[in-house]
Amino acid sequence: MYKILTLNKIAACGLDTLPRDNYEAASSISDPDAILVRSQDMHSMELAGSVKAVARAGAGTNNIPIPQLTEKGIVVFNTPGANANAVKELVILALLLSSRPAIKANAWVNGLAGKGDEIPDLAEKGKSQFVGPELKGKTLGVIGLGAIGAMVANLAISLGMEVIGYDPFLSVNAAWSLDHNVKHAETLDAVYAKADYITIHVPQTNDTKGMINASAIKTMKDGVRIINIARGGLVNNADILAALESGKVAALVTDFASEELLNNEKVICLPHLGASTPEAEDNCAVMACKQLRDFLENGNIVNSVNFPKTVCDNPIPAGGTRLCICHKNVPDVISKFTKILGEAKLNISGMINQAKGELAYNITDVDGKIPEETLRALVGIDTVIKVRPIFG
Structure with a gap:
């Protein structure tokens, strides 16, 4: 029986994929095998030693202490692309709101309450203060062409916009999904120089934090409109507020509210x-x-943010053992595995090893049950982080 701790309300259709005869999922559970989380901050949590994995029902993982979990061999998953359509639609709405001041217009019209029969004429006379440009024919710069960025770029093309995209790590799958009319920029500066609108779709890292700053804004077109539905830290608030005040930036739509951005007529905070x-x-x-x-049943890793993708399509040998080993990506580790297994007279029927930076993950199938002393010997290797056996 696998025990799953849920830190937030997880949609029932997701939990229904976990067979009830082999899984127990609850918001209060002792010694869980894994954790399901959405937005709850886990940085101050003390996790039970039984935890083998954390799955975030969403793309961002800022609420999860990844380095600390990695040191313990806890695999962290996210769900890239699962919410891509929802985010894409909000980005398109943000583009429209950055151009057409519909929110302000609605608030102004509501202020006419009590004017009775005068309202139609007053509304007609007052509409000129809410003029805004069309998207058609304008240039959209898309920074990051992953699942969301590619969908935004394609829809913008269908709206009649020119689209220029920048992504130095563009995957083959993402490239195939892009409309052929999307132009590829070699540098960020090329995007900044041409775009009337800029939308950001990159993760927040040490390299991207504050990327929209005074220096970047200086190279942009006058009157540019900026959309940030990705991560709040990508935009330097002080710098963009100065640019909004000077008129260099015409509007900011952000999904990340903060004190300094509120009640600014050029900012829409969601x-x-x-x-x-x-x-x-x-x-x-x-x-x-x-x-x-x-992962729990087969040892497979797909969409982990800390360990490499590793998938074994073969079933666990009947009566055998599948070893799932988190280890450092250094020379001579595999030979140590095979030596220990050989000394225990255990036949290896299959092995996969994948690396990601300084970390690696190994799936080894052996015939027969692994004795405890063999498991201890594997755990005792100084470059091994965690060993988990799954018995067939």
């Missing part, structure tokens, strides 16, 4: 609505639960 659709929540829950189940 309360992190990117994935706030029932469809996105369902998709993320299903994806997270399926990945967690595949």
